[in-house]
Amino acid sequence: MGPLIPNGIIPHEWDSIIAILIGIVFGFVLEASGFSSSRKLAGVFYGYDFAVLKVFFTAALVALIGMFYMDYLGYVDISQMYVHPTYLWGAIIGGVIMGAGFVTGGFCPGTSLCAVAIGKIDAIVYVIGIMIGIFIFSELFFLLQPLYEGSFLGNITLVDSLGVNPYWFIFIFTIIAIISFVISDIIRKRNKKIFY
């Protein structure tokens, strides 16, 4: 049956409308769970708040387990799902830059827009910074192009590259997630409580 759009159950013309609706819900949930506060987001690096780690890890797990159950029951064909292409070095260097920006600015791109929506000045500065970064990247694209398009590994997943059984991989991944939650809780309790 699914995925709904590639199989023509929902026409392609609805793409943008669905994207807007999902975006609104996503933004609402981000804001409602306090993700528009740079202090809360940066807490994961200083060890006083691990909400970011927990929320995104749990979201990934719920989606992953849910998808594979739906695949098992025949509602969704997992082989038809879009897998983002991997450009190895581009992803590593981009990840480092993004991480550095996350620590110093206290936002990731999605949450920064969320914080702009509720009028945070630091977020507005942050978004202007993003725009400047995009401008520099676009202007220097001819220099960065080999990095951007190099070391292309195709649309691979961890299951493909490690060659493991996906069901076992999910199980082990779940256990790793829960262990990381427990460890993060221990670290948080050791740290001095910070009110923000």
Add this chain to the structure above:
Amino acid sequence: MVKKKVAKVLAFRYMVLAGILIILAGGLVLLPKYEKHEGIKPEQLLSNVISPERYITTDYLADKLISQDPSYLLIDVRDEESYTTYSIPNAINIPLAKLLDEDSEMYLNQDQFNIVLFSNDNFSADQAWILCNRLDYKNLHVLKGGVNMWYNTIINPIKPTEDMPAEAFELFTFRKAASMYFGVAYPEQFKATVVKKVIPKKVITVKKKKKAPAEGGC
């Protein structure tokens, strides 16, 4: 009192959620695995099997070949030896054993051409037809009767007896004309060909003479 009980349960809420995640993930590992169907559903295959579009006759194919219809792609699923011995003109050879190879896929999995599968009779072509249909390849047909039928109807048509209906005679004239197109010579047109055949023979003899001195030189 109730509030205290609720608070006691809620104290373990993260443990419970973590437990649910582990149970669900473990469930995926423990669930019995089954082979998934690739390609079209059995009902669809069945409806394709009984569809009259499945077979095309040799007369229809001959008509399409003579009118040089470019939309027909002929695929001979017999082995290579039979293919080189005799095949329908312009056919491609994809032996049944190599049907699912990557090289064959680009011929079979497309929607530009009408594919006509044939073998000596229907049998191997039908097998190929089922396999390809199962993979949801489009526009597949089987030549009814295969090469044998082709030979008996188009290449060597049987002359109808005089008590047969007029359509049989019309069909015979069509088949006879088709066979001429595909290179069969009849006694009626023999005179014209005699003259032409003599000329190339002379050319061949000249060539032989040229070869002889070259051998001597060595």
